[in-house]
Amino acid sequence: MEMNALDVLNAMKNDEQPSTKRNEPEKEIPNNMTGDGKYKVLIENLAVAYNGKKAIKNINMKIPDKAVTALIGPSGCGKTTLLRTINRMHDLTKGAEVTGKIIIDGENVYDSYINPILQRRKIGMVFQKPNPFPTMSIWDNVAAGLKLNGVKDKSILNEIIEDSLKMAYLWDEVKDELKKPAVALSGGQQQRLCIARALAIQPEVLLMDEPASALDPIATQKIEQTIIELKKHYTIIIVTHNMQQALRVSDRTGFMYLGDLVEYDKTEKIFKNPEKELTANYVQGRFG
Amino acid sequence: MSRDLLAKKRNFHWDSIFKITATCAGAFVLLIIVLIFGQLMSDSWLIWEKEGLAFVTGDRWNPVEGREAFGALPYIAGTLVTSLIALCIAVPLSIGIAMFLSEIAPTRIREPISFVVELLAAVPSIIYGLWGLFTFRIVFKDWFESPTHEALGEHIFLFRDAPFGLDILTASVVLAIMIIPTISAVSREILLAVPAIQREAAYMLGATKWEVFRMSVLPYAKSGLIGASILGLGRAVGETMAVTMLIGNAVGPKAFPFGFFQQGNSLASIIANEFNEASPVSMYFPALIGLGLILLFVSLGINVCAHLIIRRVTNAHEGGIKGF
Numbered sequence: 001m002e003m004n005a006l007d008v009l010n011a012m013k014n015d016e017q018p019s020t021k022r023n024e025p026e027k028e029i030p031n032n033m034t035g036d037g038k039y040k041v042l043i044e045n046l047a048v049a050y051n052g053k054k055a056i057k058n059i060n061m062k063i064p065d066k067a068v069t070a071l072i073g074p075s076g077c078g079k080t081t082l083l084r085t086i087n088r089m090h091d092l093t094k095g096a097e098v099t100g101k102i103i104i105d106g107e108n109v110y111d112s113y114i115n116p117i118l119q120r121r122k123i124g125m126v127f128q129k130p131n132p133f134p135t136m137s138i139w140d141n142v143a144a145g146l147k148l149n150g151v152k153d154k155s156i157l158n159e160i161i162e163d164s165l166k167m168a169y170l171w172d173e174v175k176d177e178l179k180k181p182a183v184a185l186s187g188g189q190q191q192r193l194c195i196a197r198a199l200a201i202q203p204e205v206l207l208m209d210e211p212a213s214a215l216d217p218i219a220t221q222k223i224e225q226t227i228i229e230l231k232k233h234y235t236i237i238i239v240t241h242n243m244q245q246a247l248r249v250s251d252r253t254g255f256m257y258l259g260d261l262v263e264y265d266k267t268e269k270i271f272k273n274p275e276k277e278l279t280a281n282y283v284q285g286r287f288g
Numbered sequence: 289m290s291r292d293l294l295a296k297k298r299n300f301h302w303d304s305i306f307k308i309t310a311t312c313a314g315a316f317v318l319l320i321i322v323l324i325f326g327q328l329m330s331d332s333w334l335i336w337e338k339e340g341l342a343f344v345t346g347d348r349w350n351p352v353e354g355r356e357a358f359g360a361l362p363y364i365a366g367t368l369v370t371s372l373i374a375l376c377i378a379v380p381l382s383i384g385i386a387m388f389l390s391e392i393a394p395t396r397i398r399e400p401i402s403f404v405v406e407l408l409a410a411v412p413s414i415i416y417g418l419w420g421l422f423t424f425r426i427v428f429k430d431w432f433e434s435p436t437h438e439a440l441g442e443h444i445f446l447f448r449d450a451p452f453g454l455d456i457l458t459a460s461v462v463l464a465i466m467i468i469p470t471i472s473a474v475s476r477e478i479l480l481a482v483p484a485i486q487r488e489a490a491y492m493l494g495a496t497k498w499e500v501f502r503m504s505v506l507p508y509a510k511s512g513l514i515g516a517s518i519l520g521l522g523r524a525v526g527e528t529m530a531v532t533m534l535i536g537n538a539v540g541p542k543a544f545p546f547g548f549f550q551q552g553n554s555l556a557s558i559i560a561n562e563f564n565e566a567s568p569v570s571m572y573f574p575a576l577i578g579l580g581l582i583l584l585f586v587s588l589g590i591n592v593c594a595h596l597i598i599r600r601v602t603n604a605h606e607g608g609i610k611g612f
Binding site (some may be wrong): 083087089092094102117118119120121123124127128129131132133134135136144145148149194197198 | 481486490494
């Protein structure tokens, strides 16, 4: 049953973009890695400038598969910019210029043959504030991405929607009122709905930009539980202002400052025994 | 400085002066509408006394003393028909312009074009009227009205009348051109006000620009766009000069708009055409003022409908967007 729905989507993805993957050897990660030990996203010499002003400079990062990677740092350090380069959201920002490579499964998403619209279908994103489509019902919100991708069969839709809502831990709260407007949900529920909407298109990577910053502690806790569950299946990159949150949910943490990736290591190491003094000062709350 | 000194420095008089001036300014609006309404009522009193509701439902128009007959229905219809035709032409075009300006145009082009659109809104209606009278109606008659009449005139009654250039359709088209700037300028603002995060939600799912517009921008902006259209309709209903010059100014039963190429008249245009002939002591003058009163009610009615429509659209979903 579940395979059926997944097959449809996977077949769709393969149809749309010819897989001209490079023959890059799968890199095995030494035993200090989490997840199944592979890197999902490789960021190489990435720099972003807005109208000539550098926002991030020459970042290199290897992001592990099926794990949560957190990006922390003070406001304006470039962490959200970095996140948005991964699904080419910066194509929409006027004056933004991206150089370098972001390689997902061996394909550079900035290669000229990559269509950013198709690329975004492979990457889910959850934003700072919950942004469900306000005139749509809960069901329609989750179905939106599937319909865009040409899934019309009602039973397949229902199945994927149920799976996605279950994965976002919202199903039990909304299963009897899927036709209710999405905006009738609470803020925390709306954010989990947005997670479900992103999961419905079966993304390979899930990007989260301070997903709990607009939520109260209880809703935040639910989102964090959801994130921890989701990493079994997805590669998650989360930007957060909340260091405790990074500590609670992530396996690896990158600390950014003024457009540089100052330090990137296992979360435990970053928080307990960082290499750089700047990192230590930040995680101990001496500035930020 | 002691605490007492600080407290003494405060002057609360300005607050009450502020309250009083603001309240006066607010009351001014009410005063104006009451005065206009009262004046129209008292000046048109005679015609209501004589004709009663038949003034609204009648279609004869004869100002000759002794044989006087006044009925407003053809002009009410003329006003509504020309305005609605204008709206049907103007709304799709205006939303197209607004879409281009907000979604597609690069910043370099967006600014100049937005400026031109606003400039068009500032062109006085007499200019549109002159252009319509001396240029547009001739071109329009030769290139659209005559061929359409020849092709469809025998089959569809709407195209039955032999086109002359000064008719319901010409007036409506020029009216449409006149309200396009208003509708598109307001629509553009409404589309630009859709939060980026709404657009990004759709982009994130892999939507194209059109899909983003359809699934994210349009539903969010819907009530605002309806509001913009009603604003245009309001302008069309009251528009006088250009319509007077182009509508053909028929009076009586034959002014009732039954075809596109027929001469008609609107409430505003018949007042503009005839007020200088009307003697204040006859029934003619009260009749024209009565038309003015009806026009005021038509405008009010449109505004009320607009509010109801917008409320229905915004409340279609519990807790929906309170946009406009």
